[in-house]
Amino acid sequence: MDFRVGVTTAPRRSPTLIKTVESLMSAGFEPIVFAEPGSCAVHLTECDRLGVPIVRRETTRGCYRNWIETADDLLDGDADAILIVQDDTVVHPQSRTFLEADLWPCERVGYVSLYCAKHYSQRWSVYRPDGELVSRHLTEQAANRTARRGGEGGGGGFEVKTEERPVGCHRTGTPSLWGACALVFQPRQLRRILDSKTCRGWTGAGGSKAERARRKADPKTIKNVDTMIGMAVSELHLEGRVYHPSLAQHIAKHSAVGHGDNSGRRRASHVVPDEVDPKAVFAAETGYVRYEADGRARRTGDPEYDAAVDWWHGLGHSPSWSIDLDSWHTLRDLLRHDMRTLEFGSGLSTRLIRGRVRDHLAIEQDRKVAIDSGALHCPLAGDWYEVRHQGPPLEGPPYDLILIDGPQGEGNRRGILSRIEPLCHADTVIVIDDVHRDAEWQLAHAIADRLNRPLGKRGRLGVIRPNVPAAATPTASQSELLQVGE
Template sequence: MTTAPRARPTLERSLASLIAAGWNGPRLFAEPHTALQERFADLPITWRDRKLGAFPNWYLGLSELYLREPLADAYLMCQDDAIFAEGSRSYLEQHLWPAAEVGVVSIYTPTHWSRGRPCGFHVERHGWASWGALAYIFSNKSLRALLAHPLAIEHRRLGPAGGLRNIDSVVGAWCQAAELPYFVHVPSLVQHIGETSTIWTSAGANGGRRASDFVPRIS
């Protein structure tokens, strides 16, 4: 989980939800001055020695997850303003993967992508206009491909806003370029709870940024 200081912190609520959903002992990738309650002090933490920004922290975090566990079947990277449906991990272990070849599975689905759809996995094709990096799951193969792709490697140097944000745009553009599916799940297994953003100062968890069909538990 990536985390950074917020005017209205959500980290503790998000961590408690992630653990209750089945992910015990998640690793934190923390920007400087992130506050953490004592009850989470034993979690593994990778502290950044200076502020990196959303995309660099996320990319380095994924790289570290892979290098720590190079044989893992799946890698979840989430953000600190999300809550998770109880039972999500068990459910996903039974239902991944939705296809033989996968780019990414987003278990957060914004409202405008879920309306009128039946339960299950669905493919979105929006490229750079993809929306929502709250909780991405990569297969071993897809993570290696993403980390090595020029769209990811060059984003920090050539991307908009100094390459500090646009995680979802990079992932969507990579899926499009690699001709790999970008999956979402209906109903959403994740809800966005951040009232403030570490990237967009005027953004809140409302409108399309919320998941209208979020379920509190799944089995």
Template structure:
């Protein structure tokens, strides 16, 4: 385990019937990150308080996976020496004080592909507190809040099958971020870690991908840690 202090942080966002971007930005600030770069799909309303943040505005709609992949690429190219690349979505709440907690606990193993601080409800069954493995390949769930070590981010972005997802994947390669990441971890023999209890909560009740998507069932954390300190004391 090595401590992390140098972050590159981004948030992808797209138009929603019920916008949650402002709430997510405020929550991320309470968690410890005040200036995420926003990766913005066309026609997304940017709240006034967020307009001073660094913004990468797409000139045409890319879709969930392309926007996310380009966002991670841009973070790596803008901050090539970052120790952790944290890329989240615009419909998430985060545990207050999260940054200090993570900076003392990353990374949970030597071979880490990705850490998900969001734990879907079906991953939480009878799990002890802390990081645990969920190496399910294509069947991995939950791309709301991923953290990549520097070397893993670079390996992921340059992987041929990851690059081919846009041209040959399901749904024209527009979605399945979690599946692509999970399968890459499995093929690369790198671990996919999830934290229990969840350090992030899904709040978007409308999906930018699925017509009938909501934040219920497997698309919501069963236990969400609303506040945490560096000693690991959590409040639910």
């Protein structure tokens, strides 16, 4: 794999540039230094001695413009991957050989961060005062919001607990990014980021209207390139990924832009030791879909699921955004061949469901996804889909099973709440995806309350089952699904 590697550097107390450059060279990279005026002359001289190319900016760009121009310069050439590293970061000595074997974690990846800030190595769960799980595997902000809402509802005493994330290349899970220390990009995705509306209009994070105007008038004062990257990736509907444990460490004691030192969240809490091969650390990780050299997904052992993943991937979509194997098995066990089913959102699950039932209708907001999955394309109108008479109508006999996996985005599915009842009969099963997110879990509760039916939780799926007659005894599978929790 051919890498183009850039190191951005600027004046700072206690310079660390040479440590960054030496770590990259030890890993087998050939870095180019992009230096702001006033950068440490001693370190630049040492870079010259090592034969490292240096691009010396004639005028001060500021951290944001220097990073953007560095990215643009690195795109001027052929490369399989572009790595941009800040001058206060060191990388693992085997990071290049590992990346050559592991990239890319998914087709729609916007960036992969070698550096894992402390809070990206953790996940949070919320519990009621009696110890009952409310929601798990949340970001810190979502967990605190869930606990606060629970307290405001009169429950009080909701507890947030923290646990370490498993080993893997995880989604950052936030709409922005914390730490642009060492980011690797596919060239075509980096170009899309630079051309995005977010990047072109960036004036820094936060601040009053007047402050943003001042920064716009003086671009060298613009900061927060990491926040911009994360928001641009979100704008483009791409994924941000981060390796945990970290393959890089933030080493500076002093920030070049006044952001503080490398303590607390500005430091990786778990790092692969230099003497340990990263391949050995990540070899057993199964939390995301990797691709083999032939572009096919790693086998799960379920031929039906694997064939669907190959089909979906072959159309240019990322299976990592699709229904996971455990969720499919839960859904599969609810299906019967004589069922009439309805799905909001479409993709891999559409093909799997369609192969199991007599009649399946999927509603999809994205035109390309709808075409590829055979769904009915219905753009959004307000808070819900605009169902046009261009295919099978949504109206008709109630459905036997309804899967709610759209519209896209957290908290965007509440439009179903006022529309669910005419779609159901007494025995309809309703499945809500992504209930690990606070908004979707609350929606599942709201639907269950509206229909006066029991709600269960299996992994990332919420399952609303028909009411069991008082005289009847639930089956083992029914009893399991009626338990809230995982």
